[in-house]
Amino acid sequence: MTTETAVPGTGVLAAALFDMDGTLFDSEPLWDVSLADFAERLGGTLSAEIRRRVVGSNLRDTARIVQEDLGVAADVEESAAWLLERTRQLFALGVPWRPGAQEVVRSVRGRGIPTALVTSSHRVLVDEVLAQLDPGMFDTVVCGDEVARPKPDPESYLTAAERLGVDPRDCVALEDSRPGIAAALAAGCLVVAVPEDGAALAGGHGAVVAPLETVTVDRLISLLADRIG
Template identity: 35%
Template sequence: MTDDAPPSWGVLSDMDGTLLDTENTWLRVVERFVDDHDGADAAGLAAASEGLDLDRAAALLRTRLGLDDTHEAVAHDLDRRALAAYAESVTWRPGAPELLRALVDAEVPLALVTSSPRHWVERFTRSVDLSAFRVSVTADDTTRTKPAPDPYLDGAAALGLDAGRCVVLEDSLVGAWSAVSAGCATVVVGDPDRSLPPGVHRVRSLNEVDVRMLRTIAHTP
């Protein structure tokens, strides 16, 4: 691909739990929040928060726990707790840095599409190199976050591509629905036994994913 030729396909990737080992940290933050507010089924509420942006998670917990605190106060507390937890360590998921390097070497354009706020992404760049991504779409950049299709539609548009020419890497059900609703081919990393939208490709680890596989899924010669 020359510098002036448009890309024929691209990759849009979720961040937490897909590329970075941060999802479990977030779930532990939610569990501790529930425990600190004398709530029951901390693990269940944490699971229900998987893939949600900060505002949606705050709304869920405020409702389910019957909290008197304002939505803004709950979101602020979760944000504070999460940043403190993330300060300890942010690391790659297995196979993630190798796949990103291979995609960059193959000149495949990349967009980061995450439900995390931009200041979390900026915090993570202190620990890991996210420069492979040409653009990033965060929870701050779209009116409707995952599972709405908007984040992935915006990510594709930022790369100058139709969503149907993009392959999405995801790990959550919320994210998978967002990607499928946007019209993207979708690869879900992780537990293969969960109920997922029809037509998605399942892998246990990014170690199973390479450029040739993604190009085939994108139906690109």
């Protein structure tokens, strides 16, 4: 794929980097089910507060946080493996796009701008989603279990930019959670936050907050140029 040659940091959009769960795909309701099942398996009930707290977290931290909240001393690795398989089963039934998400990805690709899927989810979950999409929709995919330090560490975003051969300062990242926003900002990306509940990210935490339906490729280009200008 070709794109306009850019000098790093000059405001030319070199790549668009997309989070998966809750950003492009409406998978959070499926996580609601698997997490509730996980809590029930541990003999408790998942609270709304803990559900909000684990959004954007990696799988191991999610299992640990739920166990600690329920006061259960179970093996975290075994719990994470159970939660992963339960979620995979749900993903295999189909994961819908969020409204406007497919149009954003297609419009970016239509302008010759490279794309990456950058997610905290494990590869087995990502593969279930990718199997439901047109081949080649993303030029590279970085999964949570393929980096040493998942979000909120910037490694996943830095890895995506490196694979695409671009400077992260010339990338726009679309995210929906605080860990994801922190990761992309630390990598140097311009971050556009598109949470379903915009009030959940009041102040933006360093990101531009916008409804996903209002995001266009021209707006992404303009936002990046404005940051440099």
